Amino acid sequence: MFAPSIKEMGFTDFVVREGFCSIRLPMNDRLRFFSGAVCGQALMAAIDTAASIATETTARPGKGAVYQHTHFLRPAANDDFRIKATMRRFGKQAPMSIAA
Template sequence: MTLQPVDGDKILRENFAPWVLDLGLVVEEVGDGTAVLRLPWSERLAREGGALSGQAMMAAADTGVVVAVAGAKGGYAPMTTVQLNTSFQRPVVGRDVLVAVRLSKLGRTLAFADVTLTLDGDSAVVAHASAVYAIMG
């Protein structure tokens, strides 16, 4: 089954904690092992100095991996983060962030992903993450 962005949004609503939903993430694309989510700019997510908090970007990257795995599997399955490593490259002020996920390997019990966070309308990388997920279902 091929998932659509509306399916990704449903996965978010039905499987994530309220504080993750408060990020306002929107699924823009879902493919076979790929996903793009939008993290809308919000003053609520800014830290001292006005830049988007790293915690918000890390949560968005982590959440995007779930959607990409679901896209590859044709639907949601229980899974959990095993490892998430994030490098921040530049601050984000007043701009939405696009979270692009690509699975580099999907096994029976583990998924490996690369996540690139860019400014909306700009290819400048603001952060990069790599993740490993355990698939439990």
């Protein structure tokens, strides 16, 4: 269901129910910059994956991400990440979910 690069990220601890998905992204040195901060692209991929799964559990499965907007408050480093996505509502053409 997902690209090999997404599978290689090693997501674990899936919690899935209608309109919701939570996954854990284990800390991985391959996802870090030399400074120790985790690459934002990896975090965005994790967010997109959780949001996609949450959307697919509803009566109106989506067709993929058409827009993502993220605020990075500080560099993420040195721990696993828990990503939670919740379906908020459906628009005329696309679903809207929020992830943290």
